[in-house]
Amino acid sequence: MTSDRTRNQTRGLAFDVPDQHQGERPAPSGIVIVGGGMAGLALALLLRHHGQSAVTLIEAVSLAQGEQLDTPSFDARSTALSAGTLAIFAALGLSEGLLSRAAAIQAVDVSRRQRLGSTRMSASEEGLAQLGAVVENRWLGQTLLEAVRADAGIRLIAPARVTQTRRLKQGYALHFVRQDASAQPEKIECALLVAADGAGSRMRDALGIAAHSDDTGHDALIANIGLSESCPEEADGVAWERFLDSGPLALLPLPGRRMALVWTGPRSLIDRLEALPEADFLAELEQAFGLDRLGRFARAGARQRYPLVLTHACAQAVPHGVVVGNAAHNLHPVAGQGFNLTLRDLALLAETLGATDCPGDLSLLNDYVSRREGDQALIRQASRWLPELFRVRFGPFAHTRQLGLVALTLWPGLRSQFAARAMGLAN
Template identity: 40%
Template sequence: MASDNASEDHRFDVVIAGGGLVGASLAVALRDSGLTVAVVEPVEARSDQQPSFDERHTALAPTSRRFFTNLGLWPAIEPGVEPIEQIHVSDRGHGGFTRLTAEAEGLPALGHVAPNRVLGQALRPAMEAAATLFCPARIIDSHAQYAADDNDDAARLIGRKVRIATDSGETTLTTRLLVVADGVHSTTRAALGIDTRERDYGQSAVIANVRAERPHKGMAYERFTPEGPLAVLPAAGGRVSIVWPLPTETAEWMAWETSDATFLARLQATFGWRLGKLEAVGKRSLYPLAAVTATEFATDRAVVLGNAAHALHPVGGQGLNLALRDVAALAEALGGATDPGDADLLSAYAQSREGDYRRTYAFTDGLVRLFSNDSLALAAIRNIGLTALDLIPPARRLLMKQGTGAAGNVPPLCQDQEATS
């Protein structure tokens, strides 16, 4: 909803910029916190321009499944997802491979593949029930709000004024904490003066749904090639979802200029025949690939989340899972807070998430550096590594802990509540 009075001042404890998967998840996670929450989202949920709720597929780690379970959303999500029961990792042109199975790791599933649309259908109504939604609306600017300190002449930072544009005019929101979750190209983050570090991979990912001759049987494939790591994920209805990073010029040609037959032939040559003939491909989308990291995750009464904080290479499917662990940790920190924008609280939150971010970034970036090249020396090393993973359970479990989000301190909202109670 949006205010009909352009001059009206709305006061909230937390204002979230962005109502996509990450912003919506935080709003729902805060619904029992006692905090008043508003979400500012520029795109209607049913719009074709809403990137968070489209037909792309996301691999959810077990920590993310537990997160949605603890929010009470998993029953609405589960019918539309496909479990990952096995993962096959291989290096094209070389003999090394490893196979990870849920049974060997003592897990019901190594993860689940969910269409973003299914996640959005569960999150959107829950967000609307948990928060005041301004949509369509966009943030024009934000500035710090100060008050005189009773003990001296110094001004004390007490909140932020957030000016937004709606269909009915401009409205000002006052908040004790601004959460920035409006994507990798966040204008709100830039307005706060937070810079970013960027590693451009010189690639774009072609994303599409494919029908294959043989059933996937819950198997996910990570196929490393000199051009980039090809992910083939099990999807509902017997389809598979592909994430195919390629050099940008090649990716643009594959996404927009080739026929379906040419596309499938190239994909077949890259992936192989493990699923038999690749028979049909749906709509193809293209997404540039770069690792983008905010130089600060928290500043004056503001926190940066999701792709606005850290956008990763899609190898290993780590991006949203890392963001949901951030959401879970922030929701826990804010849940018992008398002042959600307290500087010490935000600093402690940011420091607590550094280790998880650094491990996850090193994991994804390291895989790209190790596998996406033609070096014979590195080829030998990685094939020895893949073989070792297949033969040595402790090494395999170390990889699994990172891949499933279980490395380090997992926030309580991402844990099995029954097991921890």
Template identity: 35%
Template sequence: MNYDLVIVGGGLAGNCLALALKNSGLKIAIVEAQEREILQTAAIGDRALALAAGTVDALKMLNLWQEIEHAATSIKQIHISDKGHFGKTRLSAETENVEALGYVITARDLETHIANQVLISENITLYCPARVVGLMADENAMFMSLKYHDESLNITAKLVVGADGGQSSVRQLLNIEQHFSDYGQTALVTTVTATRPHQNIAYERFTSSGPLALLPISTHDCAVVWTRKTHEAESLICDSETDFIEQLQECFGWRLGELKLSAPRRAFPLSLIRAESMISQRAVIIGNAAHQLHPVAGQGFNLGLRDVMVLAEMLQTQNETGDIGSTEFLKHFSRIRQMDLSRTIHFTNAIVHIFSNEWLALALARNIGLALLDMLPFAKTALARQAMGL
């Protein structure tokens, strides 16, 4: 089978790219390793995604938001504080003149909705369960060997997009080097019910042992993303529910009244992965395959969707005039993405390092920073715009 575009990985990034191009005239296939039932019940689907306002605008453009909006909760304010210190600041949708700073949705709801849209799109062929096991490019095409339902299958593409996540096999098969840093931290993810309503406020609380985010979901419920050193997270996940909630309450405080655990606790080890290059001959990698970030600033999918939107727009234009797999075209795409990528990675990394540090001078500096930020509307707007993905 010959395709114009083969996307490896039917996660958020891969599926959104296919849907963005479904009416482009390109012949598109998606190769996805996991069967749908497995994906829909996997623990990783429990994580809450904070979607920036810019991400929601992009999903609306793709007609992927309107039918799932009911499952999302708007963020009207972001409250940022530093436990045990004086610094705090608040970002507000009203001040920024927007309807919401962002939205929170359970990853599984969004992933399922988007995967359903792929299934009903006539122009997209889905190979599932299938894995790519070999890639070889020449001047005109990429030759791909797949393992599809235990059978071997060969297909070709003018361009292969690797959207197969942090452990990307496309990245490995293309021999693209990666920078990997282990933060030595693990994100504990769960849901709590609070006695006071959250009033659509997202809380980001920095503590000496790592950041804690409480993201608003239905009126009294909040999704928890609690980053701890890995050995502490391991012990917290084994603690009884009572001990766990006691420690969470101690860390977060009583702004929302008493917290009760309302979902299982899940652990996600955290690392930063950045591919040395986003491109190779007749191939490009996007989303987590190209950059896997710490969830502290909630930027991972937001950044991945910006890869998708830029690539989709460029592919539509290139398809009208030239070869979608040409080296010049791919280099152009990669150049365009570098600034956003570097800025988002540095922003996220800076937050991880500045706010996980109890060195007195740094603690003082960040608290002065937060206090100053609270008084400087322009600086707050700049931070809000980064958070909104604008």
């Protein structure tokens, strides 16, 4: 083989850079997205919406029609969608289906256990019909997938595994194998390769982009919680974010007198909470959350946990390659910002590329990255800083966080800015 071939082996994936011997073959065209999670599916639809004619999606896990979705994106979790995200889905014509099984967020209540000071942002105060909505991830996935399947310009290859990625002069060549016994290796070339394969992205490695990872030592525990008859009606449509000494706990409204719990804390705490019998788990939740807002809890569904290893890519664009979603930034779930931030990224990426025949053009990709830097840095820092700030019991931060809540309560202007950012309206 040629001497300019640099072979790198990362977790079984071979990739070469670059192929100087492409000769006079026509330049590859089209866009390949690896990873059909929330980011990958949403990007495919946005690219088509903005005029790209050929988009291919390669996903490792089965997305077969009629099977229950069970992928890293579309599992038992629920996602709080900001007003900005809902506006993007509306432009794609997905709102009606999505909202048919979503709970509106009318208010967000932020408080700290055993401390004075709580702040409430409400849709009516912000002049909006709703601040956002909460949707179960499987329904979000179902909605996105149906739209992808209905679009003849999107080729969906799943389940399939990329076995080799090779840099060409003007794009990438990918070798992949479909996950059925008789499948032969296949090859596809593209002008732009999008890494949308999650926080541990192998495509990011293949693009030669490094990432920083920070293991917080904390996990997030999720479960659906059934409300009892004692839950007051005025609690309908309220999303609760409660800061405990161990970390934040969120309860988000779901349709049908249920709430989606996201309880974050040190791994030892989550180990214990996960192992508790249902009744003991509910008792502990009532103690942590208090009984004055939602009354007693009636039931807890299956519990599932997620390690909070925060990751961000050192770069997001290279010639003919771009990194998006969790592969670009994997955030702490406090304030439910990860997917909302990603969708703002994807909307601008698709708009920047428009219908261009050269989607791998680095100047276009760099333009997109530079226009997203500010929002990404702010949300990344805030979601990193917020749990720390509320965890400290004593010292200067203890005072600051109290001031923070009081300030948000007292100065509506400041609160509006905070709310606008949280809703994905401020850019």
